[in-house]
Amino acid sequence: MIPAPFEYEVAESVDHAVELLTTREDAKLLAGGHSLIPLLKVRLARPGTLVDIGRVSGMVGVLDAGEHLVVGAMTTLSDLVADASVSVGCPLLATTAAQVGDPQVRHRGTIGGSLAHGDPASDLPTTLLALDAELVVRGSGGERTIAAADFFVGFFETALGPDEILTEIRVPKTGAAGTAYLKFHHRAIDWATVGVAVVVESQNGSISSARVALTNMGPAPVRASAVEAALAGADRGAVARAAEAADRGTDPPSDLQAGADYRRHIAKVLTRRALTQALS
Secondary structure, eight states, X not given: OOOOOOEEEEXXXXXXXXXXXXXXXXXXXXXXXTTHHHHHHTTSOOOSEEEEOXXXXXXXXXXXXXXXXXXXXXXXXXXXXXXXXXXXXXXXXXXXXXXXXXXXXXXXXXXHHHHHHTOTTOHHHHHHHHTTOEEEEEETTEEEEEEXXXXXXXXXXXXXXXXXXXXXXXXXXOTTOEEEEEEEOSSTTSOOSEEEEEEEEEETTEEEEEEEEEESSSSSOEEOHHHHHHHTTOBGGGHHHHHTTTTTXXXXXXXXXXXXXXXXXXHXXXXXXXXXXXXX
């Protein structure tokens, strides 16, 4: 199909983008375009103005800030995969980015666009939730920082205001923690039917902490708090038993890809495998 008519503006800076979002009726940001353009083609999105932020400087790249990495929102997924500071400081982020779509998607798609889109089947929101990342946004009211746990509100819904732009993501380094992201999908380029991101810290054979987040098990990425509680202070032998609680408190959808009960089963299997991989 052909998109509905819209105005097109190129933002010269973050402040200019915020100004356009504030002054133009029903304006929407365009980053890499891999989330938005398909919606435009079938007219599920009908913005009055597209604000292109592809030429805004200062929003690309990864900075090592000591205990965390600062990732510009316009950094492409392929750059995340290739960046040495990501591979060393937070390999889970690189591992997840490498599983998104195909090379064409990864070379054009941006981390900020993926997060702001708020798709519950998207991989990166789940990983950032497990990492306890923070997202920095700027709008007409100034700048604010939002925890990943508070950013993803519901189905294609985030905490971003209509005049706000996601500028950077602060990702804690995982250090010696074990990490893994696994997902089940029918084809290599498909969205996740179910995905699991885990960050596990252990000492002397005992699990000191575990963070487990799930993809496509509700209207937004969700922490598997029952699994986390079952693993706190436990030994590695508790993994299989704890993974059986992966679906507790979730609300998985039923669609053409899978039914809710099947997703609950897959969540348990993937959680066990991801935890085992992270602890190996």
